[in-house]
Amino acid sequence: MSFVNAALHAVPSLPPLPAYEPSTGPLPTEAARDLRGEISLRLDLRHAGIRQVTLRYELLGEAGLPVVFVAGGISAHRHVVASETFPENGWANALAQAGRALDPTRRRLLAIDYVGADGKLDVPLETADQADAIVQLLDALKIEQLHAFVGYSYGALVGLQLAARHPSRLRKLIAVSGAHRAHxxxxxxxxxxxxxxxxxxxxxxxxxxxxxxxxxxxxxxxxxxxxxxxxxxxxxxxxxxxxxxxxxxxxxxxxxxxxxxxxxxxxxxxxxxDLHRLDPAQVGVPTVVVAVEGDRLVPLADSVALVEGLNTQGSSARGQLRVLRSPYGHDAFLKETDRIDNILVAALRDADRNETGETA
Amino acid sequence: MSFVNAALHAVPSLPPLPAYEPSTGPLPTEAARDLRGEISLRLDLRHAGIRQVTLRYELLGEAGLPVVFVAGGISAHRHVVASETFPENGWANALAQAGRALDPTRRRLLAIDYVGADGKLDVPLETADQADAIVQLLDALKIEQLHAFVGYSYGALVGLQLAARHPSRLRKLIAVSGAHRAHxxxxxxxxxxxxxxxxxxxxxxxxxxxxxxxxxxxxxxxxxxxxxxxxxxxxxxxxxxxxxxxxxxxxxxxxxxxxxxxxxxxxxxxxxxDLHRLDPAQVGVPTVVVAVEGDRLVPLADSVALVEGLNTQGSSARGQLRVLRSPYGHDAFLKETDRIDNILVAALRDADRNETGETA
The missing domain is CATH 1.10.1740.110 (Rna Polymerase Sigma Factor; Chain: A)
Incomplete structure (x- = not known):
């Protein structure tokens, strides 16, 4: 019920622009399984006004499965994991395997090349710009609501912006190794x-x-x-x-x-x-914050502050904190496959339950 | 008594070269109080053979006082503290004040510009080279034994080498924010x-x-x-x-x-x-190791390992560990004046006692 309200509130925050222009790649049909595409969109950038940008995405798995958005660090991209159609290894290949939380046979995995990743946009960019671009992509793909958004590092920042600006578009956020501010x-x-x-x-x-x-x-x-x-x-x-x-x-x-x-x-x-800053109380969806003790970029104290902010009175965010210690620090998401998967399994199981409850 | 033995053992390790050549600056007399000078010395460098180098020093305080060598980081130099003769502020000005452990009215403070600090020696240098140069300076200044060597950062590494290679030349080592290896x-x-x-x-x-x-x-x-x-x-x-x-x-x-x-x-x-490595068990004098929790260059674990090595059976080093936590990390020596001074007071008091005991 709270998601419905959030959706109504969120609508006015969408920019009053055409949501997307005709795609230069194929739009997915019900039959499509794994596909790559790109959409051209008009994006109202915070520091550079309206720009026409191309957003490249990859959507993996069968239509009808719950869609999980997977977003990595600034050097990650739309290819998360090897598939029959796109057999090269992806940036989160070990995590997105059969039997794991990000099982491409049980979830549809969606990912993008970040706005700016092609090097053609030489202006200051914000994580909020990325979130707005993702909403236009969801519109284009006719995805009303993501089952979950799993963001690691930069992806966690983008996920937090998405959850703050467009809470109706995701059911749950899992934010790994990223907080509400740059330290x-x-x-x-x-x-x-x-x-x-x-x-x-x-x-x-x-x-x-x-x-x-x-x-x-x-x-x-x-x-x-x-x-x-x-x-x-x-x-x-x-x-x-x-x-x-x-x-x-x-x-x-x-x-x-x-x-x-x-x-x-x-x-x-x-x-x-470095431009990333948001008020955790603005985050409008249930969020699991995963912190790594020993992360030299995101101190544990900032993850704790984020979760405290999520649980501020009046916020509907309901934040949870999971802490792990790893010699891989900030890169633990890419290295501690089993431990990260355990956390994702539990987080997505909760999202599944919520869905069942609401559709019943 | 162990110092006498150590002195005998140490003699053969001095290089069989003329210890120093006629100084280009004044050599201190009993009357001299504060002075700067330089000696030209032939140094057998580990990676570059025999080189003629100029070693610049400053010696502060009255003749007859116990001599404490003070050695800082790679950007430190021979001018430790402002004096009447050399009134500009030194690199450890706050620490070397009347009433503190490094009180120039109660100790004679000796310091150098490190070998290589003038940029004229473009070869690999080792902390052991610095220690050997210091021994030649002590010979030139007719200082048989330092009352103590207080080394911080690079100075701690040099002090450890001095204590390992020439243990008869110092009564006590205080090694702050430096260990037996580069991490x-x-x-x-x-x-x-x-x-x-x-x-x-x-x-x-x-x-x-x-x-x-x-x-x-x-x-x-x-x-x-x-x-x-x-x-x-x-x-x-x-x-x-x-x-x-x-x-x-x-x-x-x-x-x-x-x-x-x-x-x-x-x-x-x-x-x-980065070339610095020594076996702590070789350190031949009582040593106080001062570690700063949160030092991003010298992890606490390395300071602990150093002290454990000092206390290896058969070693005469007798290591002690002092740990402080400071938001200044590796720079705490320069910033936490009162806390560092407390540690130095205790360490030098012990050295005073030992001296009294031995001369009695």
Whole structure:
């Protein structure tokens, strides 16, 4: 019942623009199983006015199954998991397997390339812009309400915005390793990464700058515990310079990232994390917040504050906190498959129950 | 008694070179009070063979007082505290005041510019090289034994090497925020800072590269708690780019560092931290290890392991651990003046007692 009310309240917040223009890709039919497509939409960006942008999505699984939106970090994309149709591994391949919470035979999985991920939009972007774009996609796909939105890292921020701005469009939010604000220390870390990019751009060494930025980011995604286990070898002296044990790994991570990421996309999505701020009391759907002790970007205290805000009197959000400790820190979602799956199983089971209750 | 034995054992480890050449500055006489000088010495560097280097020192306080060596981080230098003779503020000005443990009216304070700090030695340096240079300085100054060595950060590493290689030359070591090895995660962090310098050098933007390196280093010296208190303001959009609240502070820290630091000095001293490794059981003098919970460069676990190693059976080191929690993390030594002083007071009081006991 509360969802119906929320839907009514949410309608005026949709921008008074055509929701979408004719798609350049196929729109799903009842028969469609796995499909990729894109829609062209007019988006009213908070810092750059109305822009025409292309939103690319992938929708996996049979029509009629409950749709779960899966959103990852700024380097994630629309391809979550390998399927018959799109057999390459996805960014959350281990999590979205048969028998798991994100089982593509039991849920329909929807994901996007974030607005700005193609590097063609060189303006400040906000997580709220991403949420608004997702609503236009749901309209285009005729999905009235998501069964759940599972967001990790940047995806958690986008999910929180969706749940605050358009609560009727999702039944439940699972927000992993992301809170209602960017922590000032994490923001400083990202700001310096963007400076590394700028230093590279000074003289056309964009790739080196972006690689260095990514390598610094890797340090924020992982933990000292992991590095201690993996890179305890003594440094070497090569060509008269000291080279530490982790450098090969970091170089490879940087090169891999550069190969698939436009500099502008990195810069604008990184900024977007730092612009993220919302009042948890505005979140209008039941939310499970998953925090990782040892996450160097999202301190546990911020996840606790988020859940406290969700449970503010008058809020209908009903927040729950799940905490796990992992040597993978911010990247635990991608690494602690079994433990994350356990949390998702329980969270989605609750969503299933709610659905049953309401449709009965 | 154990000190005498240690002294005998230590002698053969002194390099068979002329200990020092005629100084270009005045050598201290009994009458001298505060003085700066330099000695030219032949140093057998672990990775570069024998080199002629100039070692600059400052010796503060009246002859006859017990000499305490004070050694700071890689950006510290020979000027510890303002005096009548050298009135500008020193790098540990608040700690070395009348009434404190490092009271220049009750101790003679000795400090150096680290080997390599002038940027003229572009070779890999080790903390053991610094310790050997200090021994030659002590010979030149006719200081048979330091009353104590107080080392913070890089200074703690140098102190540990001194205590392992030349235990007869110091009565007691106080090692603050430094352990027997560089932690692999901290090493990775420094390696990336050096890459920022290299990226700057590639662009003939050496200053920007060094500034960026220093800014990343600042994040490792401080804590999220401090940044949260100081820089929680929402970011601004300036010229179409997001600028976070901490960026002014970090820019200023970078510029200040660039103004006083040769790029080569930074690179070689930074490397030197990563090359640092010793067996705690080799440390031959009583040692107080001071750890800061929340130090992002030296995890508490490493300080604990150091003290455990000091207390290995057969070792004469007798290690003690003091832990404090500070929002200043690695920089607590420079910021938590009262608490650090309390620890130093107790540690030096013990050294005083030992001295009285032995001379009685």
């Amino acid at each position: 000032p220390y994490a923001s400083a870390w990202r700001a310096l990464q963007r400076k590394a990019v700028a230093l590279g751009q000074l003289q056309c060494a964009d790739a080196q700058g972006l690689s260095l930025a990514r390598q610094f980011a890797m340090l924020s995604y992982r933990t000292p515990e992991e590095f201690d286990e993996r890179f305890d070898a003594a440094p070497e002296i090569i060509n008269g310079r000291v080279r530490c044990a982790a450098e090969d790994y970091l170089d490879a991570a940087g090169a891999q990232y550069v190969a698939r990421t436009p500099v502008t996309a990195y810069l604008r999505l990184s900024e977007s994390i | 692999p995660y901290a090493s990775a962090w420094r390696a990336l800072q050096r890459k920022a310098v290299a990226l700057g050098q590639l662009q003939c933007a050496d200053a920007q590269g060094l500034s960026l390196a220093r800014q990343f280093a600042m994040l490792s010296y401080r804590t999220p708690e401090e940044f949260d208190e100081r820089f929680d303001a929402a970011p601004e959009i300036i010229n179409g780019r997001v600028r976070c609240a901490a960026e002014d502070y970090l820019d200023a820290a970078g510029a200040q560092y660039v103004a006083r630091t040769p790029v080569t000095a930074y690179l070689r001293l930074s490397e030197s931290i």
